[in-house]
Structures are given as C-alpha cells and as structure tokens.
Amino acid sequence: MISYRVSTIVTVVLVLVAAAALSGCTSSGTADNAGGLKSGLPDTMDFSIEITGGTTSPVTVTYEDMKAMEFKELLGIYTVNSVGTESIGDYIGVPLPSIVAKAGLPEGEISYKIAASDGYNLVYTSEQLEKSIVAFKKNGTVMKPNINDKNSIIIVVPNETNNMWMKMPAKIEIIKGSAAEPALSVTGLTDNKLYLSLDDLRALPQVSSSYVDKKSNETVAISGPSLNALLDSAAIQSGALEAVFTGKDGYNKSISLADIRADPNALITIGEDGSLKNYVADQPSGTRVSDLVTIKIV
Structure with a gap:
C-alpha cells in the first residue's frame, strides 16, 4: 500500500515537473520570437x-x-x-x-x-x-x-x-511603374556602386570643355556632368588604376584614373536622345565611348 502511494506521488511530481518544463520552454520560445530577436x-x-x-x-x-x-x-x-x-x-x-x-x-x-x-x-x-x-x-x-x-x-x-x-x-x-534601367552604372573598385538615371547625372556638378573636330577642324564646345564628381560619389578604393568605359555594343576603352584626375573638366556628355559619351582632355578620340552604359573601376 505504501509502495503504491509512493509510486503515485513520484508519478505526480514527475508530471508536474514535466509540465513546468514545457511551460518554461513555451514561454522562452515566445520570448525569443517576440523579444529575443530584439535583445541588446x-x-x-x-x-x-x-x-x-x-x-x-x-x-x-x-x-x-x-x-x-x-x-x-x-x-x-x-x-x-x-x-x-x-x-x-x-x-x-x-x-x-x-x-x-x-x-x-x-x-x-x-x-x-x-x-x-x-x-x-x-x-x-x-x-x-x-x-x-x-x-x-x-x-x-x-x-x-x-x-x-x-x-x-x-x-x-x-x-x-x-x-x-x-x-x-x-x-x-x-x-x-516598374523599375527603370539605369542610364549609367559605376562599379568595380568603389565603396559606392552607382546606378544613375539621366536626372541623377544632370543633378551632378556640371562642367564645360571643348575639342577640335578632326574632320572639320572646328572647335566643338561640350558640357555635362563632371566625371571627377562622379568618381568622388563612387568613392574609389585605394589601389584602383583605371576606369573602363563600356558602350551598349560592348565596345570599351580604358583611361587611367591619373589622366582623368588631371583634367578638372573631364565629363560625360548627354545627347538629345539621352545617349552618353565620356570625354577626357588630351586623350585619343578612340577613348570616347558612344552609348556609354557602364564605368568599371579596376
């Protein structure tokens, strides 16, 4: 009889302990879901x-x-x-x-x-x-x-x-409306990757320059967003040496960052149709990429 009572008491105690443990686990889980993620x-x-x-x-x-x-x-x-x-x-x-x-x-x-x-x-x-x-x-x-x-x-x-x-x-x-494709992307060795619309480009500091057209031998005045301001916004990383300019057709040309920095009026021209082209003074005309879409810093 005593043995039966002891067994019953032990069973009840074990059930209560298990219930308390389960209750504690449930409380902790709720706390983890509601407050635990916010701890600290x-x-x-x-x-x-x-x-x-x-x-x-x-x-x-x-x-x-x-x-x-x-x-x-x-x-x-x-x-x-x-x-x-x-x-x-x-x-x-x-x-x-x-x-x-x-x-x-x-x-x-x-x-x-x-x-x-x-x-x-x-x-x-x-x-x-x-x-x-x-x-x-x-x-x-x-x-x-x-x-x-x-x-x-x-x-x-x-x-x-x-x-x-x-x-x-x-x-x-x-x-x-859906997200529009950027007009120009600046990627590579930069702290800030830029994906810019035409409005974003127009909001940059504007500069003016000129070049002599080889066919007509006439001086052509150009203006547009500052290429150096663009590079400043991208935050070029140390060790970067060149900017690779690539057009829609895949054509690309590289210009050293030193040459770009040497020209305070280096710029991106924006055509009437929204097409872009880079210009850096004292660089061959072949480095001017038409329909420019990306600049990768390497």
Whole structure:
C-alpha cells in the first residue's frame, strides 16, 4: 500500500515537473520570437526613414516605430562583392515591406527609389523589396546608425550582390511603374556602386570643355556632368588604376584614373536622345565611348 502511494506521488511530481518544463520552454520560445530577436537593441537610436509617394505619405518611420514592429531573422545569408569575394552572416531586423506599408501603397505595379544618408540611391523592384529587411543586428552584434561604420545599419537583400545592400537608408520614394534601367552604372573598385538615371547625372556638378573636330577642324564646345564628381560619389578604393568605359555594343576603352584626375573638366556628355559619351582632355578620340552604359573601376 505504501509502495503504491509512493509510486503515485513520484508519478505526480514527475508530471508536474514535466509540465513546468514545457511551460518554461513555451514561454522562452515566445520570448525569443517576440523579444529575443530584439535583445541588446537600445531603446532609442538616431535613425529614421522618410517615405514619400504613398497614399498616406509623406511619413517618417522612426527607429522606435521600427523596434515596435515584428522582427525577422535571416540565417546564413551570403553576398558577393564586385571582385567576387563572398561573405556570410546572420541578420536580424524589420521586414522592409512592413516599413513601407506605413505610407500606404498605391494600386498597380510599383518600384522604390531608396536613398542613403549620404545621397547614394538605388531603385528596387517590388520583388527585391519584398524579401529585404532593415538589419539592426549582424551575427549577434548591434549595428550602428553611422554610414562610415563597418557594422552600419543596412538593407539586406537575399540572393543579391552587395551593391544592392544599402547602408543607412534615409528616404524611400514609392514610384508607380516598374523599375527603370539605369542610364549609367559605376562599379568595380568603389565603396559606392552607382546606378544613375539621366536626372541623377544632370543633378551632378556640371562642367564645360571643348575639342577640335578632326574632320572639320572646328572647335566643338561640350558640357555635362563632371566625371571627377562622379568618381568622388563612387568613392574609389585605394589601389584602383583605371576606369573602363563600356558602350551598349560592348565596345570599351580604358583611361587611367591619373589622366582623368588631371583634367578638372573631364565629363560625360548627354545627347538629345539621352545617349552618353565620356570625354577626357588630351586623350585619343578612340577613348570616347558612344552609348556609354557602364564605368568599371579596376
């Protein structure tokens, strides 16, 4: 009889212990899903995103607003830079669609022009934005609201090269219609990969120059966005030596960065049809690439 009672008591105790353990696990899981992903994040941070072009915009979504949203974890996300180096990391942050939704989305096909705090901007498709997060933690480390910090807050876009991973997004413009192809791309050994529209090019500092046409022997005046200002925006990396200019047809020519820097009036001309051509003084006419579409720094 005593043996039966002891056995019953032990069984009840074990059941209660198991129930308590399960209850603790469930609580911990909920905390991990709701609060655990946000652990270590400060209550306040000097970071916000202004959104325009939506049905209820303009709106400014603050860091505090974002921290109150549901967080998402992306594990084992890899990206490749312009020279083929891979990096892998775990990221935690707010889904970008949740942030953009605060401005209200218009009906139909839309794209998004996102600008960083330093003015660098890119256009994202709906598909790219849908899978992106604004990351506040990388490999467990809290990221900083400083575009010059190696652990800066960043847009993480899975399965995209790192030129689409924008540090310190500051503004999002919702645009009706699909994302347009850039008029000019600047890639290669740069800290900032540029994908510029004609309007972006026209917004750069403008310079003027001239050359002598070999056929007519007449002086031709030209003007356009400063090539040196363009290179400054791209932030050329140390060790880079040349710029490779490539046209739509694949034709390309290289000019040394030293020669470009030696000409303060080096420029990109914009034709009436929107076609681009590079010009650097004292360079052979063959280095002027018609229908220019990319500049790669090597």
